[in-house]
Amino acid sequence: MSGLLLDTSGYIQLQKGHPGAAAAIRKADRVVLSPVVLGELLDAFRKSRDRRRHEGFLASFLAAPRVEVAVV
Numbered sequence: 577m578s579g580l581l582l583d584t585s586g587y588i589q590l591q592k593g594h595p596g597a598a599a600a601i602r603k604a605d606r607v608v609l610s611p612v613v614l615g616e617l618l619d620a621f622r623k624s625r626d627r628r629r630h631e632g633f634l635a636s637f638l639a640a641p642r643v644e645v646a647v648v
């Protein structure tokens with residue numbers, strides 16, 4: 577079993593379609609985002625012209641069974 581703690585930069589690379597980020601996430605059995613990363617992303621989305629697109633991508637990403645937000 578392999579896990580991946582995804583930071584804000586890694587998530588942004590995934591959203592931009594960076595092949596290395598996508599490959600790392602595909603290999604992981606479990607992908608975890610911290611609440612801090614989630615907050616940073618939501619704050620950035622709120623300021624973006626493409627807010628709905630970003631929020632939709634995040635919602636789809638978080639809906640994947642291997643993805644979770646860490647509980648602290």
